[in-house]
Amino acid sequence: MERTRKIVNDPVFGFLNIPDGVLFFILQHPYMQRLNRIRQLGLSFFVYPGAMHSRFLHSIGAMHLMQEAIGVLRAKGVDITDNECTASMAAILMHDIGHGPFSHVMEHTLVEGITHEEISLMMMKNIQNSESITVEDKNILKLAIDIFQDKYEKHFLHQLISSQLDVDRLDYLCRDSFFCGVTEGSVASARILKMMNVVDNHLVVEAKGIYSVEKFLVARRLMYWQVYLHHTSVAAEQLLIKILERAKQLARSGKELFCSPALHYFLYNRITCEVMQTQNEALSWYTLLDDSDLLSAIKVWSTGDDMVLRELCDAFTNRKLFKGEILLESLLDDEYKSLIDKYVHRYGITNEEASYFFVEHVSTSNTYSEKGESIGILFKDGAVRDIAEASDMLNMETLTYKPQKRYLFYMK
DSSP states (O other): OOOOOEEEEETTTEEEEEOSTHHHHHHHSHHHHGGGGSBTTTTGGGTOTTOOOBHHHHHHHHHHHHHHHHHHHHHTTOOOOHHHHHHHHHHHHTTTTTOBTTBTHHHHTTEESOOHHHHHHHHHHHHHTOTTSOHHHHHHHHHHHHHHTTOSSOHHHHHHHSSSSOHHHHHHHHHHHHHHTOGGGOOOHHHHHHTEEEETTEEEEEGGGHHHHHHHHHHHHHHIIIIITOHHHHHHHHHHHHHHHHHHHHHHTTOOOOOOHHHHHHHSSOEEHHHHHHOHHHHHHHTTOOHHHHHHHHHHHTTSSOHHHHHHHHHHHTTOOOEEEEESSOOOHHHHHHHHHHHHHHHTOOHHHHGGGEEEEEEEOOSOOSSSOOOEEEOTTSOEEEHHHHOSSOOHHHHHOOOEEEEEEEOO
């Protein structure tokens, strides 16, 4: 393999070194380059016009933070070999590789019963089996997959990739708050990384960094409700889901719709978890899907001859999104029928077609999961305590409280 070294100018963390070898190979792979065409924040640009950054940029940033974290741990005497370092960086670089267009919309519409994490794993294995890399690099990728799946003996390496305080979350909070201009989401990532350590094969944060961890948890909570679950972003996502559901229904009925070959495959075939795992064709088409496939199709559908699809796509294209109202409880049967009747009379359509113009949705998020691995705080006497016990500002009840917002989204 040709050895090359690159430098990326990242607006969040500055100049980042891209090491040569297998990491550069992954970066150039079509699977990774596809992430350049998928927005990190999906439809948040409807609220925050600056939120146009890609999952590719997030993946590079997370890899940089992984390199920094491993450097800190090594300096504190934690045994991490060069291969483990490279494998951990490869794992975090590929962690989002299975994302579909517009974040999680694909998981609710075009594919059934499979998550982007499972698809990421399938794509990682394909990269590992590439014929153009050396046996040594294949072994590093095998190690990366083991770390990603938490099958490697050094559990703390997996925690750096996926836990309640990992480099993935550190990067996306810093990056998303930067591009959205939401200062409440900014976290002291450098301070948190410097305070990291390992005790009994588990990642911990030294007590000196407890205030930075508290700020991290509060920032994450604020970012979820102010950005990720902003009611306008959720309304746009629900509208997009309705568009794809209508397009799939028309495809099932035999109507020919304009779309790219990749999108055509998913509209005109039922793609389940089993299909994705057993048919190479399904994964091949999936790796060709990105945001542009959906955007180009929606633009054309907005002038099509199906009235329901046309109205939905026109609303999406011209930002005439679903309006949202807070519900105290689920819609009653009479309220549901009243909405159906409203759109039946307005458009002269059937009850089934009217159901595409509104949706009930519940948004929920918690700051900290008591069922997940805790964030351990290391004190000078060697004791490790859960952040919920160690913090004098936060407690378990506050951290694990899971607020819910029930919405009715509807076409005005």
